[in-house]
Amino acid sequence: MNTLHRHLLTAVAVASLAACSSVKLDDQAPVESRSGANAGTGSGSGAAGGAAGSSQTRVAPVDVTGTSNVNYSNLPRVVYFDFDSYVVKDDYRPVIEANAKALSTNRKMKMAVEGHTDDRGSSEYNLALGQRRAEAVVKSLTLLGADQTQLEAVSFGKERPAVQGENEEAWAKNRRAELASR
């Protein structure tokens, strides 16, 4: 049984490698595609090949790891929020002012404002709550001179917590918006 599993894993690994070599990770490309035929031939024959590449159950693995390209500037970049709130508190006025100044000084500068939440509730509802926080920060920045076209409000919801933990301290650190240069 262990041997079989090892073969299965090998087959999956081989198929994954095949995917790496044939999937383009170009953001400009509207369609990313790979040949389905490669998945079958890459996984060999016999029991392992059957599991990974049989006609009725085949799933072709795709790999898009290693596409992260976040660059943070030296500016203060985090605004924290109260529970269930998207009000930018006065405490964070210096963060907003510094970034608004940088954006209005350099009109070519672009930033994404990424909203985040704590991890309670569904992925999608939290994504929407994070979006609300990001949009509140964008509004604050534009009121202080930044231009709409320099900014994009996006959300990671609860998917990218700053800290792990199931307590108020952790949750408070995760309810935030981050300003990221793009």
Place this chain on the structure above:
Amino acid sequence: MALFSSSLSQIHFARRGLCAALLALAALPAAAQFRVEISGVGATQLPIAVVRFRDEDKTTQSVSSIIRADLERSGAFRIVDTQATSFDESARPEMAQWRSRAADALVGGSVSRLADGRYDVRFKLWDVVKGSELGGQSSAVEAGDLRLAAHRIADFIYEKLTGEKGVFSTRIAYVTRSGSRHTLRVADADGENGQVALNSGQPIISPAWSPNGKELAYVSFERQKAVVFVHNVASGERRPVADFRGSNSAPAWTPDGERLAVTLSREGGSQLYSIGKNGGEPRRLASSPAIDTEAEYSSDGRWIYFTSDRGGAPQIYRMAAGGGGAERVTFSGNYNISPALSPDGKTLAYVTRAGNAFRLAVLDLSTSGAQPQMITDTSDDEHPSFAPNGRLLIYATRAQGRTVLMTTTLDGKIKARLPSQTADLREPVWGPYGR
């Protein structure tokens, strides 16, 4: 079911021994598969004996074990222990003997290797009470499809004895998270035979099966923001269908598979739109100053159920599929999210917050004024999805510090956990019939 009504009984069972054995199996190294644990208390269950199939030990899969686990997980059957007994579809089993072992139904079969390397899988189902045959089948499959052949036999048995279609040969999709690695996987409905559809260094959420079961729509953050992709699981071909300014999320297929409802923030806020399955210009479905998200079509295509906090707190609403005015659906509790609709449109499953706990609830939509039933006692339930026969739900919850997948009957009485080795399992979604 009427066939066996004379010998049906209330059976309470706790299969600790079985669970321990299964856990031991699950602990095998390199086992990229999961096992089923039954942790519920049974209600009305049909006792069935499934003997070892002749020559099944000469293959890589124990066909009879797969059938037994399927039937047990459905909540409709109690498995009668057959130990080492083995016979095939041509046997003439002594019915009095099986009656004395309290089995109402009996299954035997065989697995034979064919000259071309495939396997011929045969079985027969007997009505022990009447002493008659209820049918059987044979099918020739590749070694890699032996599990599928077993699931199809379980489907045959389930349908013959309950009158409803089985879901054992369907597939599920879910996302695993291990460190910074996020993987979209497709597995058999029992969680076995998991295969990688997508590996990413960024989160993946909200997978949704196309009605034909060939494509998955999902949200990927690989471009440093939420973008909706549609992905053909057999070929690996994928395309972004919603990549507008802001966040793009919560894909839900129309029942005809031609369009998707999505949540977009391109005009500010999180609002519902309809977009073609290949992308194009989205059409706005509703306008509200609030969050509208988590759309789900009724299978007759008439309604969109969704989550909105337009009333101050998140509740589930519905509107006509073409858009327009919405009516509130959930009234009990002040936080209800993640609607899932049964295929017959009569039952709504969702997640409700009770104190600090997020629990799975079901609401009978066919009876006006019906009260929701909470069907779990866990505290971090997420993302319910109905099996295509509407008899089981799959959902994610937290256990021992990890996120795991569970199936449950709609009354919450039979739950099966699909354990994993290390990763967190999230965002499960049950695929359609027709594999």
